[in-house]
Amino acid sequence: MSALEKNVKVSTPGRICLFGEHQDYLNLPVIAAAISKRVKIVGTKKSGNKIFINLPDINKHEEFQLSEKIPYSKERDYLRSSVNLMLRNGFTFSSGFECEITGKIPINTGTASSSALVVSWINFLARISDQEKILSNYEIAELAHESEVVEFSEPGGMMDHYSTALGGIIYLKTFPKINVQKLNCNLGSFILGNSEEPKNTTDILARVKNGVLNIASRLKQKYPDFDLQVLSDESLKNFENDLNEQELKLLFATLRNKKITQEAHSLMNSNKCDEEKFGI
Structure with missing residues (x-):
């Protein structure tokens, strides 16, 4: 050939x-x-x-x-x-x-x-x-x-x-x-449903990403030690006077999301996954 x-x-x-x-x-x-x-x-x-x-x-x-x-x-x-x-x-x-x-x-x-x-x-x-x-x-x-x-x-x-x-x-x-x-954990099977309602992924990403990055940049200027990598959702009360309600919600959701992901990673790395806690 x-x-x-x-x-x-x-x-x-x-x-x-x-x-x-x-x-x-x-x-x-x-x-x-x-x-x-x-x-x-x-x-x-x-x-x-x-x-x-x-x-x-x-x-x-x-x-x-x-x-x-x-x-x-x-x-x-x-x-x-x-x-x-x-x-x-x-x-x-x-x-x-x-x-x-x-x-x-x-x-x-x-x-x-x-x-x-x-x-x-x-x-x-x-x-x-x-x-x-x-x-x-x-x-x-x-x-x-x-x-x-x-x-x-x-x-x-x-x-x-x-x-x-x-x-x-x-x-x-x-x-x-x-x-x-x-x-390598076994999560069983997932059923993927399609609502057939288009998702504008790019616009959503831009809004969330730019919103969080703007918040982080402002807080970093005022608090040089501010770091999304180590910040916990419990510490948000320290910034209540620096952010409005919507900004606090967005930052809380980001940090809570990070915490849930880390907890899931620990579960999936364990010898026996806690299925109830994982949500299977």
Whole structure:
């Protein structure tokens, strides 16, 4: 079989956040689990320098030429940004390719459909490149985060990229450096319901993230020892004169979320998980 005839196939799961929702972009820990719904990409090289992408699930088709820097055609143009990122990282494409992207992950439901797509796309691009490189799951997660979040100055964190790239259940800490722990506890099965009401994830992330970061910045200026990493919800009374009611609620929710995540991590690391306390 020639290089032009060789099929490249990859797939990536979506994810659910078990504990620490909206925490990773504040450098606070999260626990996430991959789900059985996946994004799949199948493609093969073609002569020429064009990329053809079929998206039958949404009745769309995209095509663009390979160049040193591919211009973006829309906001959050992850398909093109990923190619640009791979080119910047030394990958080359001496021929174009055609692929089909399909998936069962519901869109705009908080199950990381876009991140799973980007993770699959990065994996696919590395394998179909001239280098035909098989990246580690950690490398894929880092590149996917850069393509989706950093490239477009988005508010999201790294949970989606690590949880979809690594699979299983993970405990992710991003401060003071990235630390991922695979958790092997048996949580049984989850039923994922879809209300079919779209979730505007980006706007929610921006509002919560910017709100907490603004509070933390102001308190840090007044109290140099202020640190979200070590602050407890019980100590909020020390800042009652510095924050309004809404700000206190937002900060309390953030710290309580952190505490619950840490308690869940301890339970999931124990020899015998307390199912009643865990909520199974």
